[in-house]
Amino acid sequence: MLKWIDVVKFASVGNPVPDTRVEKTEAEWKTILSPEAFSITRLKGTERAHSSDMCSFFEPGIYACVCCGTLLFDGDEKFESGTGWPSFTQPVKENAIAYHKDSTFGMVRIEALCNTCDAHLGHVFPDGPKPSGLRYCMNAVALQKVESREKKLTLGGGCFWCTEAVFTLLKGVSKVESGYSGGKIDNPTYREICSGMTGHAEVIEITYNPDEITVEDLLRIHLSTHNPTTLNRQGADTGTQYRSIIFYRSEEEKVAAQNIIAEMQEVYDAPIVTEVKALEQFYKAEDYHQDYYSNNAEAGYCQAVIDPKLQKFKQLFKDKLKA
Known part of the structure; x- marks a missing residue:
């Protein structure tokens, strides 16, 4: 984060290296951008506050650079800042955005640009919500919404290498990342959470397509592949970091979790102690924990x-496995 x-x-020191670069002449950008998009992204303009409906919509999706199509922000990181411009707490990747000092208009700010094509997007400020404290204040014209059916689900059930x-x-699952959630401090390390003092659980964040696998099926699998x-x-493995837990992002997910726990209780003789809690923040674990089993x-x-x-x-859920 x-x-x-x-x-x-x-x-101050230098931006991260982008995955790729897109470079065009000013004339070439003019042929593919609207006059307003060209003015803002290539000439560093600013759109009028509250001029876009993008400020008011918080549905799932990805926001890409209007110039080159590079993915920049996830709708899950979008929040209502009250400024009149779409605001995000994090980019989708550390190297998606480039940062430059901006001393125009008699003040010092940090400009946010697309790291792929140098499109001016807006500015970033240190007055956003916790835990990052960042507010990426973006021009809506500089972004294009990419529709996505994918959703995320965060679960804990013991060692995250296993889950x-x-x-x-x-x-139906496109990505699984190991991390930490449910604790008291920001950006915990593995050593810190293993102490049991931070309150975090070892969790995984699942990115999935609900058209291919439902949240109910994911929850049934979760409660069947560890001891809840x-x-x-x-x-x-003992300690609060190994507790059984389901973090929900919406009331719909909360109800689904409660219903599946009640359904699965009939399978177990002892009471299910799985915690159901609203997700506050998922912290991705250190790189060496990712894809641990395959590596x-x-x-x-x-x-x-x-x-x-x-x-x-594999025996219990062979019909749910990837080919």
């Missing part, structure tokens, strides 16, 4: 713990 100190560092390995195999009746424990399949933990879990999972 980027913080203000990171933004200042990029603007990630399970959900990666499901059809043991409090703060999964096998030999360490020969490791002792993977063979002793994850392999048997995967075999059982």
Whole structure:
């Protein structure tokens, strides 16, 4: 997660390397952009406040650069800032945005540009909501909405190496990331959460297409592939960081979680202790935790713990597996 100190560092020392570059002449940009989009993105203009409906809509989707189509912001990071311009707390990737010091109009600000094509997008400020504290104040004309059916679901059920390995195999699931959620501090490290003092749970964030797999099926699989009746424990792993938990993003998800827990309770003799809680923030874990099983399949933990879990999972849900 980027913080203000990171933004200042990029603007002062140098920006991250973009995935690709798109460069055109001014004449070429004029042929593909509307006059307003050209004025704002290529000539660093600013649209009138409250001039776009984009400020008022918070439905799922991705926002891309109007010039080159690079994905810049996720609708999940959009919030009502009251400024009259669309506002986001984070870009989709650390290297999606470039930052330049802007000393125009007698003040010092940090300009946000598309790191792929140098399109002027707006400015970034340190007065956004926690935990990042950032407000990417963007010109709506500089963005184009990319419709997406994908949704996200955040679950915890013991070691995230195990849960990630399970959900990666499901059809309809495009991405699974390991991380931390439900605790008291920002940007926790693995060492900190292992102490049990931060209150975070080891979780995975699943990106899925509800046309291919439903949230109800994901929840059934979750409650079938770990023991939801043991409090703060999964096998030999003990501590609050291993608790069984479902984080919901909407009232619809909350109701689905409660209904599936009630349904699955009939399968278990002991009471299900899975916590259902509103998601506040997902913190992505360190890189070495991502794709852990696929990168360490020969490791002792993977063979002793994850392999048997995967075999059982594949037998129970073979109709849900990717080809």
